[in-house]
Amino acid sequence: MKLTLRVWRQQNAEAPGAMATYEVDGISRDMSFLEMLDTLNEELILAGDEPVAFDHDCREGICGACSLVINGDAHGPERTTTCQLHMRSFQDGDTIDVEPWRASAFPVVKDLVVDRSAFDRIIQSGGYISAPTGTAPDAHATPVPKPDADFAFEHAECIGCGACVAACPNGSAMLFTSAKVNHLNVLPQGTPERETRVLDMVATMDDEGFGGCTLTGECATACPKGIPLPSIAAMNKEWLRATRKVRR
């Protein structure tokens, strides 16, 4: 495949950026999107140019490191992570626009790399449980009803990639935060911090400069792990409950 890439290039956080155009040839349909970028970078290095910086780690769709807005879609046209997106989703001769996540809470570090540490700070403020140290408890020591376990697992799937924020017209982190809150709040292990967790994580989310939710639904469409939009309603419910409880 022969492709035209228009890629966001930005020297560092302060420098102004712009789209730069590159031609790549000999791309296999079985390559992942990141391998295609590797090919581009090899050519850039051989030509003595600076390679395009982009985030990646596991390349198997589980770590949440890869990002990229491809032709206006976070993680590209398929519902998966960019590392699991294959070039067969594109046509020979296509022009592909590649941009970084856009949100003021995710400042660009370089080219396509953004700083997602705001997510870490949201996690730090409540994404933990209190557990006694010592030997691991028996797996069946704390019974969890099946529907609750399913609900927790569904939300535990969030890999913290930030596609929800990138897709949201308000740069809101509600889907991510709701995944983290719902995952722990439904479980008996998460109960001691049930109220403080949701209050603190929502407060940190606000402080980090993420926008609010207007129920546009772009986040859930973009999420590679299928965290559903009603998760946000579930978190709102937890938040209102916690507000009532803590007031008392």
Place this chain on the structure above:
Amino acid sequence: MTRTLWDSSVGKKTIMAVSGLIMLGYLVAHMVGNLKIFFGPGEFDRYAHWLRTMGDPVLHYSWGLWLVRVVLVAAVVLHGVSAYQLSRRDIKARPAKYVHTKPRASYATRTMRWGGVILALFIVWHILDLTTGTVHSGGFQEGHPYQNVVDTFSTWYGNVIYIVAVLAMGLHVQHGFWSAAQTLGVGNATRDRVLKTLANLLAAVLTLGFVSVPVAVMTGVVS
């Protein structure tokens, strides 16, 4: 780190949801009341008068109506100020646009902000037109709402302003009602379809009910 409703984006959305539902409840009552116009001037004007004697003899003349007005003004102000502040936050959170843009979100969702502004301006005009009579076309007659309504909808601009505003209201309710349910935590995966249907139904019934009055005047059914 507990915060008041006002200090949290989720809390402010709650305020918007509750104030929006109060206004929605009022809209339903207002629309149903409007339909009395189809029973002629006698019944419509008597209904309008009853609005002022509502709650009698406990309440003094027009106290009931003023109570409703105070609640509504509070709801409008809270809704508007929250919307303005949340919108500022949203715009600040997403300063850089994507080069490659796609049409996103439904029309109702995208028009919430400007639709809301249109509705606020409409309310001002609507009160000056049919409550105080300040900008009324022709002679405004206190206590004769039937004639006043017919006058307003006998002008082209009266019809245009009203119908545009009612359509904006319909869109606003369609997204707003469903959103309010999510904000208040009522929504979940199984209830989602019911809530969406209810939102569409409310929007459709309100739009048709309100539009029926100018259409009736234009076609001579009400004159």
